Amino acid sequence: MSGSIVTFSNVSKTYHIGTVTVNALRGVSFTVAPGDYISIMGPSGCGKSTLLNLLGCLDRPSSGSYLLGGQDVSTMEDDALSAIRGARLGFVFQSYNLIQQLTVTENIEVPLYYQGWSEAECRAKARELAARVGLENRLDHKPFELSGGQQQRVAIARALVNDPLLILADEPTGNLDSISGADILRIFDDLNKQGKTIIMVTHDDDVSSRAGRAIRLRDGQIESDVRHRS
Amino acid sequence: MSDPHNIQADRETTFLLAAETAHRVREISVGRLIRTVRLGMRSLWLHRLRSLLTVLGIVFGVCSVIAMLAIGEGASYEAQEQIKNLGSQNIILRSIKPPEEQKAMDRGNQSFILQYGITYNDAQRIQATIPGVTVVLPARNVREYVWNISRSVDCEVVGTVPWYPEMRNHRVATGRFFTKADMDARAPVCVIGAEMVPILFPIESPVGKDVRVGSYYYRVIGVMEGRGRIGSGSPDSSGGAEGHRMFIPIETARANYGEVLMRRRTGSMEAERVQLHEATVKVHSLEQVQDVSEAVREIMRRNHKKMDYEIIVPLELLKRAERTKQIFNIVLGSIAAISLLVGGIGIMNIMLASVTERTREIGIRRALGARRQDIIAQFLVETVLLSGTGGLIGVLLGVLIPFIVSHTAGMKTIVTLWSPLLAFTISALVGVVFGIYPAMRAASMDPVEALRHE
Numbered sequence: 001m002s003g004s005i006v007t008f009s010n011v012s013k014t015y016h017i018g019t020v021t022v023n024a025l026r027g028v029s030f031t032v033a034p035g036d037y038i039s040i041m042g043p044s045g046c047g048k049s050t051l052l053n054l055l056g057c058l059d060r061p062s063s064g065s066y067l068l069g070g071q072d073v074s075t076m077e078d079d080a081l082s083a084i085r086g087a088r089l090g091f092v093f094q095s096y097n098l099i100q101q102l103t104v105t106e107n108i109e110v111p112l113y114y115q116g117w118s119e120a121e122c123r124a125k126a127r128e129l130a131a132r133v134g135l136e137n138r139l140d141h142k143p144f145e146l147s148g149g150q151q152q153r154v155a156i157a158r159a160l161v162n163d164p165l166l167i168l169a170d171e172p173t174g175n176l177d178s179i180s181g182a183d184i185l186r187i188f189d190d191l192n193k194q195g196k197t198i199i200m201v202t203h204d205d206d207v208s209s210r211a212g213r214a215i216r217l218r219d220g221q222i223e224s225d226v227r228h229r230s
Numbered sequence: 231m232s233d234p235h236n237i238q239a240d241r242e243t244t245f246l247l248a249a250e251t252a253h254r255v256r257e258i259s260v261g262r263l264i265r266t267v268r269l270g271m272r273s274l275w276l277h278r279l280r281s282l283l284t285v286l287g288i289v290f291g292v293c294s295v296i297a298m299l300a301i302g303e304g305a306s307y308e309a310q311e312q313i314k315n316l317g318s319q320n321i322i323l324r325s326i327k328p329p330e331e332q333k334a335m336d337r338g339n340q341s342f343i344l345q346y347g348i349t350y351n352d353a354q355r356i357q358a359t360i361p362g363v364t365v366v367l368p369a370r371n372v373r374e375y376v377w378n379i380s381r382s383v384d385c386e387v388v389g390t391v392p393w394y395p396e397m398r399n400h401r402v403a404t405g406r407f408f409t410k411a412d413m414d415a416r417a418p419v420c421v422i423g424a425e426m427v428p429i430l431f432p433i434e435s436p437v438g439k440d441v442r443v444g445s446y447y448y449r450v451i452g453v454m455e456g457r458g459r460i461g462s463g464s465p466d467s468s469g470g471a472e473g474h475r476m477f478i479p480i481e482t483a484r485a486n487y488g489e490v491l492m493r494r495r496t497g498s499m500e501a502e503r504v505q506l507h508e509a510t511v512k513v514h515s516l517e518q519v520q521d522v523s524e525a526v527r528e529i530m531r532r533n534h535k536k537m538d539y540e541i542i543v544p545l546e547l548l549k550r551a552e553r554t555k556q557i558f559n560i561v562l563g564s565i566a567a568i569s570l571l572v573g574g575i576g577i578m579n580i581m582l583a584s585v586t587e588r589t590r591e592i593g594i595r596r597a598l599g600a601r602r603q604d605i606i607a608q609f610l611v612e613t614v615l616l617s618g619t620g621g622l623i624g625v626l627l628g629v630l631i632p633f634i635v636s637h638t639a640g641m642k643t644i645v646t647l648w649s650p651l652l653a654f655t656i657s658a659l660v661g662v663v664f665g666i667y668p669a670m671r672a673a674s675m676d677p678v679e680a681l682r683h684e
Contacts, residue, residue, distance in 0.1 A: 091597050158598070
């Protein structure tokens with residue numbers, strides 16, 4: 001088990017909205033090996049977002065355990081979870097979620113800033129990653145001056161800046177045209193080839209087919225877990 | 231396939247190390263604080279107008295308090311200076327016309343000579359019976375016109391003793407005061423007030439010249455120091471401004487004017503007999519002033535049936551002035567507190583709106599590793615920056631306004647060092663106090679909810 005990055009054991013998540021109880025996840029168990037490229041699919045309301053929030057340590061499971069890189073994060077304090085998010089996880093969102101008043105470089109720096117990197121180190125690392133996603137000429141632009149595809153590339157650079165154990169992507173191509181979308185997916189493919197572990201929530205079968213492994217959720221449970229390639 | 235696994239294991243250990251060092255670096259947070267401050271400044275600069283309007287309450291609060299304090303301080307300083315000029319160790323007795331006599335005279339009953347006021351006996355009695363009294367300084371005042379050929383000024387001719395300047399803290403500017411020899415010889419010499427000089431002697435120096443009072447001529451031997459503007463409530467302004475006083479030896483005054491003063495009025499003559507118009511008692515030490523003043527009151531009460539005198543104790547006036555200033559300061563402090571409270575609430579209101587507006591940013595930052603305290607720090611720094619800047623602008627305006635006032639209106643203003651410092655510190659504190667709640671609200675947001683916020 002020590003080889004796996006993520007170990008979900010019988011994880012459930014229950015929400016209480018007023019008097020209604022929603023069982024968003026019901027006993028989900030799976031493991032993620034290093035270098036995996038997993039797509040998570042399923043109809044809306046099946047628990048995809050909940051699963052991603054739990055994987056991203058933004059939320060804690062109601063029951064069951066979650067080991068991330070050998071550490072049990074399901075019972076951690078809020079501050080410890082923040083530290084884990086900042087040090088071990090990279091997020092790419094559908095709506096990019098860049099901070100509007102910051103420049104490209106500064107947006108990429110944010111995770112390092114919260115880990116206490118010095119300003120010079122932050123700057124150097126952020127420039128390096130901006131160059132890696134092809135934005136070396138846009139360093140001082142604000143997000144609203146960039147196209148959707150460019151913004152998403154900034155978000156990817158930001159997700160990579162802390163050299164994370166796991167990259168979590170929530171429909172990263174959902175807001176993009178097909179050309180930009182393909183562009184972004186190519187970056188993810190490359191990252192996976194370089195050994196990055198990626199979990200991506202998507203609606204799109206084509207996107208899903210690029211991933212080596214597809215998990216399909218239905219009603220808060222895993223319906224299928226298929227590997228396309230060995 | 232075992233290769234990537236090994237790499238992964240290596241990476242895990244390096245990650246743990248990285249996380250540890252990260253925590254250590256977090257402790258050394260001066261650099262981080264500076265970056266947080268810069269970030270806050272940029273956020274506020276992004277909404278310049280809003281930030282400016284937000285801090286306006288603090289600006290006006292701080293500025294008005296400092297300005298009002300400076301003006302009040304200046305006014306009370308002037309009042310206290312005037313009182314101090316009377317000599318805080320002095321007790322001043324003055325003759326006043328008793329009100330019932332005034333009425334009798336108004337009825338036209340003018341055939342007798344009105345007798346009232348402090349007598350030579352009073353002065354001697356005080357000198358002899360009260361311990362701790364140094365000198366009794368008698369003075370006789372006559373209201374007359376003083377002439378230099380065709381120029382004249384309405385002034386109080388004060389017959390007094392040579393040690394008057396020393397006792398009343400009133401120095402001679404040029405020339406000299408008269409001596410005991412002058413007094414004994416009943417010499418026709420005088421010392422005039424500085425304010426009279428430009429009227430009587432606009433060109434030449436007055437010292438050595440003669441002035442005429444009634445049918446007597448006096449040689450000017452000195453000019454007293456000017457004492458500036460005297461307020462209408464000044465206890466020393468029994469007849470016009472203090473500057474309009476001319477001093478002659480008391481014996482000269484007695485010889486020339488006698489004890490009976492005649493004054494023409496419309497259709498009648500008015501005569502009054504006053505031995506001393508004024509007497510000053512100098513007390514040895516400040517601690518004794520209170521007791522001596524009581525004793526003087528007692529002596530005067532026993533020997534005078536009518537209230538034909540008044541007793542002025544400058545020290546009491548000084549204490550009263552200080553008390554008044556204290557009350558003024560308390561009132562001002564309350565106004566300051568209220569205005570800072572209002573300003574603080576204004577800032578809190580805007581910060582709460584800002585937190586709601588930036589919910590998504592908070593969510594992003596939390597997802598990227600910000601702890602609750604990082605979010606608190608970010609918003610608290612912004613609030614303190616707002617209130618601190620407001621305080622700073624307020625201090626600048628508050629120092630500028632008294633400066634302008636004293637230059638345009640000619641009022642004396644004193645900006646004490648502590649008032650801007652205190653005002654600035656308090657306004658920065660207001661930022662902390664009123665920033666905590668919005669910051670806590672920002673930090674307590676659920677990251678998942680915050681990220682979903684539109």
